Amino acid sequence: MTSLAAPAQPELVEPSAHGLHEVFRRRYLLRLLVRRELNARFSGSLLGMIWSYINPAVQIFVYWFVFGVIMDMQRTENFPVHIFSGMVVIHFFTQTFNAGTQSIVRNKQLVTKLPLPREMFPVASMLVSLFHMFPPMLMLAVVCVAYGWTPDPVGVVAGLLAVVLMAVLGTSLALVFSVANVLFRDFGQVVTILTSVVRFSVPMIYPYTLVDDRFGAEMVGAYLTNPLSTAVLLMHRCFWSGTTNNPQETLQTHFPDHLFERAGLAILASLLLLVFAQIFFSRFEKRMPEHL
Amino acid sequence: MTTSILVENATKMFTIHYHRTLKQKAVAMARRDTLKEHFLAIDDVSFKVEQGESIGLMGLNGAGKSTLLKMVIGVMKPDAGSVRTRGRMAGLIATGAGFHPQLTGRENIFLNAAVLGMGEAETKRKLDDIIGFADVGKFLDTQVGHYSSGMHARLGFAVAIHVDSDIFIIDEGLAVGDKRFRQKCAQKLEEIRVEGRTIFHVSHSEAAIRRMCDRALVLERGRLVFDGEVEEGIAFLNKGAELDPAFTEDELGADI
Numbered sequence: 001m002t003s004l005a006a007p008a009q010p011e012l013v014e015p016s017a018h019g020l021h022e023v024f025r026r027r028y029l030l031r032l033l034v035r036r037e038l039n040a041r042f043s044g045s046l047l048g049m050i051w052s053y054i055n056p057a058v059q060i061f062v063y064w065f066v067f068g069v070i071m072d073m074q075r076t077e078n079f080p081v082h083i084f085s086g087m088v089v090i091h092f093f094t095q096t097f098n099a100g101t102q103s104i105v106r107n108k109q110l111v112t113k114l115p116l117p118r119e120m121f122p123v124a125s126m127l128v129s130l131f132h133m134f135p136p137m138l139m140l141a142v143v144c145v146a147y148g149w150t151p152d153p154v155g156v157v158a159g160l161l162a163v164v165l166m167a168v169l170g171t172s173l174a175l176v177f178s179v180a181n182v183l184f185r186d187f188g189q190v191v192t193i194l195t196s197v198v199r200f201s202v203p204m205i206y207p208y209t210l211v212d213d214r215f216g217a218e219m220v221g222a223y224l225t226n227p228l229s230t231a232v233l234l235m236h237r238c239f240w241s242g243t244t245n246n247p248q249e250t251l252q253t254h255f256p257d258h259l260f261e262r263a264g265l266a267i268l269a270s271l272l273l274l275v276f277a278q279i280f281f282s283r284f285e286k287r288m289p290e291h292l
Numbered sequence: 293m294t295t296s297i298l299v300e301n302a303t304k305m306f307t308i309h310y311h312r313t314l315k316q317k318a319v320a321m322a323r324r325d326t327l328k329e330h331f332l333a334i335d336d337v338s339f340k341v342e343q344g345e346s347i348g349l350m351g352l353n354g355a356g357k358s359t360l361l362k363m364v365i366g367v368m369k370p371d372a373g374s375v376r377t378r379g380r381m382a383g384l385i386a387t388g389a390g391f392h393p394q395l396t397g398r399e400n401i402f403l404n405a406a407v408l409g410m411g412e413a414e415t416k417r418k419l420d421d422i423i424g425f426a427d428v429g430k431f432l433d434t435q436v437g438h439y440s441s442g443m444h445a446r447l448g449f450a451v452a453i454h455v456d457s458d459i460f461i462i463d464e465g466l467a468v469g470d471k472r473f474r475q476k477c478a479q480k481l482e483e484i485r486v487e488g489r490t491i492f493h494v495s496h497s498e499a500a501i502r503r504m505c506d507r508a509l510v511l512e513r514g515r516l517v518f519d520g521e522v523e524e525g526i527a528f529l530n531k532g533a534e535l536d537p538a539f540t541e542d543e544l545g546a547d548i
Contacts, residue, residue, distance in 0.1 A: 012298055012376040016366025029406040036392050036403055043394040043435075113386030114407060115366035286369045289362065290306055 015115060018285065020278055022117035029116075030124060037128045049135075056091075056136035060084045060143075067205055076207045077244045078147055081140070085239040086204030086232035088136050093166040093228065094195035095129035100174020101181050101191045108292040118285060119278070122174035126167060133163075140239060147243035159238030161263045162231040168270040169227055175277040179284045182291050202232040209254055224256055227266040234263055294378065296459055296490040297341040297364060301373035304334040304359055333359040334370070335514035343378070343458070346491040348505035348522060350529050355511040357494050358463075361385070364492060365461060379458025382408055383492075386463075388448025393437030397428055397447055400436050404451045418454045425476070426450035446473055453480050460484050462493040462504075478503075498526050 023030060042048045064080035076082050103121035104111055111118055141151075180187040203211065208229075212220050223229060233255060244250040256262070309328045311317045320327055333356050341347050351357050362368040363375045365385060390407045391400045401422055405415040423432060426447045431439060436447070462481070485491060485504060493504050501508060501522060508525025510518035518528045 012295060012378050014366065014369075015364065015375065015377045015381060016369075026406075028412055032403045032406045036395060036399075039399075040392055040394040107390075109386070110390045110407065111367075113367060113389050115381075116407065289368050 018117050020119050023119045023123050033124045034127045052135040081240045081243050083205055084140055085235040088140055089162050089166050089231050089235050090199055092129050092133040093170045096126045096170030097173050098195055100125040101177040104178045104182055112289050112292050122178045126171045144239050144243050149242040155238040158234040162234035165231050165267050168274055172273040172277040175281045179281050182288050202228045204232050230262050230266045294343045295340055296343040296378050298376045300338050302334055302337045302370040302375050303372040305330050305371050306333050332514045337516045343490055344488040346505045348501035348508045349494045351511035356514040357511055361494050381459045382455035382457035383461030384452050385461050387452045391436050394435055397432045397436055401451055408455045422450045422454050459490045464495045
């Protein structure tokens with residue numbers, strides 16, 4: 001058939017749309033994907049959502065028992081709160097990173113057959129982890145109240161900043177590693193190791209002051225450039241500092257100077273990383289279908 | 293006339309890696325074996341489809357039909373050349389993909405509809421039609437994991453066929469469900485054709501192409517070797533192939 005039709009018209013476009021903005025545009029689908037994960041996780045179990053409370057409760061108990069009772073780390077007040085407030089955000093981060101890295105491989109049925117913005121899957125992993133953070137966060141608040149804590153506005157801001165920081169950083173890394181994992185499944189293994197190391201790189205199961213004592217001031221500077229440390233300290237500012245006997249003194253001695261400035265910088269750096277992650281993702285994404 | 297699908301000099305190359313791990317690669321290199329090979333899945337293909345046309349894409353297994361289809365729907369990008377389309381695309385591609393076995397049929401309708409690009413309001417408006425079409429009865433609120441394969445496929449079809457679009461894609465393998473359901477599908481597809489939507493039909497079934505399409509494309513090892521009348525296209529495809537007349541398409545089981 002020979003056609004005499006007009007040449008290509010402006011509305012003719014490349015059939016697929018990509019990018020994080022596209023994920024935002026299709027947020028109804030994103031919501032359903034997140035709900036699918038949340039609903040499916042505990043389906044078929046009798047206790048259902050209660051499991052998401054039991055799991056952190058057991059963890060907090062074990063950490064407290066091993067590090068607080070057996071090893072008797074008396075130098076830190078309210079050690080269970082110290083550990084657990086850090087663990088809540090670190091767990092959020094490692095979940096985002098791990099699940100996000102696997103997300104595209106796990107959804108290959110959709111990825112290889114339908115034109116969806118593929119950033120959808122790492123972002124959905126982050127949101128699922130975010131939802132799973134609420135039960136332990138609530139339990140943490142209850143424990144803190146039992147220790148005599150009352151929330152203060154600055155602390156709440158610190159907590160929110162910690163969550164935002166982990167969300168942005170986690171999404172950036174999940175974007176990069178989800179593509180890398182499609183090209184070489186080795187990266188999934190790397191991420192598993194990284195996330196298990198991460199919990200020891202932050203002042204969670206040891207106090208921040210210990211770093212100063214052991215390694216001196218220069219090393220502290222390097223240690224604090226780790227945004228995960230910043231997030232944990234922000235969480236300590238939110239929950240733990242208020243449970244100590246003398247919160248003012250705790251703030252003076254157990255926290256670095258300029259905590260909020262550090263947080264702001266860390267968030268800015270993470271946003272920049274997110275931009276690079278998006279560029280990286282777009283660049284390697286088109287090689288994805290043949291590797292799945 | 294408006295152009296609906298415009299493919300210009302599209303080329304897609306795949307790389308076959310013969311070895312996966314570093315160790316295997318090292319051994320192969322020592323032996324001077326080939327490590328990888330490139331092949332052109334789609335080789336400089338150009339064609340244009342006008343709005344309202346009904347195109348049948350044919351070719352033997354491995355001719356590049358699926359790759360071309362993936363480029364048209366946007367799952368793959370061509371390495372060279374361009375593929376452009378106008379308007380919303382939907383169709384019978386990967387029906388039921390993304391169904392979650394632990395969610396109910398109803399929940400999966402919403403999820404799958406969203407995956408295929410429908411909004412909440414649109415899904416709700418069409419929900420009764422979709423449910424009626426899928427005809428899974430009381431199992432609608434049962435987990436999809438417990439469905440029979442026929443029910444699973446019917447539910448996927450029912451959602452996919454109700455998505456509004458300018459271009460309707462049909463991937464082969466329509467032979468799902470019992471005769472009654474297949475008739476229902478054929479009827480619905482006929483409606484879609486009459487509505488003036490562009491149809492892009494990938495199939496091995498000559499009967500389906502004859503009934504649905506008014507133009508045929510034939511791919512052979514990645515190259516577009518025929519573009520024209522349906523009957524000529526079918527003859528072109530069968531040329532040289534020695535087919536046993538004892539096996540008619542009917543006996544082999546055609547799509548729909």
